[in-house]
Amino acid sequence: MTLHTEFFDIHPKDHFWVDIYHLMNSIVQPRPIAWISSISETGTFNLAPFSYFNICSMNPAIISNSIFFNRDGSEKDTLKNIKATGQYVVGTVSYHAAEKANLSSAPYKSDINEFDEAKVEPILRNPGEPAFISESPVQLVCELNQTIPLGQGAGVGTLVLGNVKHIHLSTRLKSIEWQKGISPERMNNVGRMGADFYAKTSDVFELPRATVNKEL
Numbered sequence: 001m002t003l004h005t006e007f008f009d010i011h012p013k014d015h016f017w018v019d020i021y022h023l024m025n026s027i028v029q030p031r032p033i034a035w036i037s038s039i040s041e042t043g044t045f046n047l048a049p050f051s052y053f054n055i056c057s058m059n060p061a062i063i064s065n066s067i068f069f070n071r072d073g074s075e076k077d078t079l080k081n082i083k084a085t086g087q088y089v090v091g092t093v094s095y096h097a098a099e100k101a102n103l104s105s106a107p108y109k110s111d112i113n114e115f116d117e118a119k120v121e122p123i124l125r126n127p128g129e130p131a132f133i134s135e136s137p138v139q140l141v142c143e144l145n146q147t148i149p150l151g152q153g154a155g156v157g158t159l160v161l162g163n164v165k166h167i168h169l170s171t172r173l174k175s176i177e178w179q180k181g182i183s184p185e186r187m188n189n190v191g192r193m194g195a196d197f198y199a200k201t202s203d204v205f206e207l208p209r210a211t212v213n214k215e216l
C-alpha cells in the first residue's frame with residue numbers, strides 16, 4: 001500500500017481550462033454515461049452522450065447533467081432542445097453500445113439526426129416526444145426541473161436537473177426483481193475515464209455496507 005503524504009498544488013484559475021478539463025476528467029472517473037435523446041421544436045431527433053451525470057435526489061427522483069457550451073461558445077443542441085421542450089430521455093450505455101454512443105457525440109449540425117448517423121434505431125413515441133434508444137435496456141423519461149447556468153462560454157457548464165417521471169425497463173429484464181436493482185452483469189454499463197478511455201463493469205466486487213458494531 002502506497003501512502004501519499006506530500007502534494008503539489010495546482011490552481012485551476014492559473015491554467016488554461018482545457019488543461020484542467022483533461023486533468024479533472026482523469027481524476028473524476030469512472031463516470032456513468034447518460035445517452036440523451038431529445039427533440040427540437042421543429043421535430044428533429046437528437047442523440048448524444050453526457051458523462052457529467054448523476055443522481056441528486058431519490059424522493060422525488062431527480063438526475064443531473066452538466067452540459068458545456070461548445071468550444072465556439074454556442075449552446076449544444078441537447079441543451080437547446082431540453083430548454084425548448086422541457087423533456088428528454090436518458091438511456092444507459094452498455095459495452096456493446098459504446099461505439100455507437102461515441103459516434104453520436106460527433107459535432108453534427110442541429111438539423112442532423114444522430115440516431116441515423118450512429119445507426120441507432122429510434123423507438124418512436126407520441127408526436128413531439130423524444131424517441132427511446134433501442135440500444136439501451138433502460139429509458140429514464142425526464143421532465144426538466146430547472147437549468148442552472150454556471151456562466152457563459154467555452155468550458156462553462158449548465159447544470160440540468162430532470163425529474164424522472166417514468167423508468168422504462170426492457171422486457172428482456174422482465175424476469176428480474178427490479179425492486180432489488182438490476183445486476184451489474186445485466187446492465188453491463190461502461191464508464192467514462194480520462195482521455196479516450198472507457199471502463200468495463202465486468203470486473204466488480206462486493207463489499208457489504210459498513211455498520212457500527214454497538215457491542216464493542
Ligand SMILES: Cc1cc2nc3c(=O)[nH]c(=O)nc-3n(C[C@H](O)[C@H](O)[C@H](O)COP(=O)(O)O)c2cc1C
Binds near residue numbers: 046047066077079104
Ligand atoms: C462519452 C462521452 C461523454 C460526454 N460527456 C459530456 C458531458 O457530460 N457534457 C458535455 O457538455 N459534453 C459531453 N460530451 C460531448 C457531447 O456528447 C458532444 O458535444 C455532442 O456533440 C453534443 O451533441 P449535441 O450538440 O447534439 O447536444 C461527451 C462525449 C462523450 C463521447
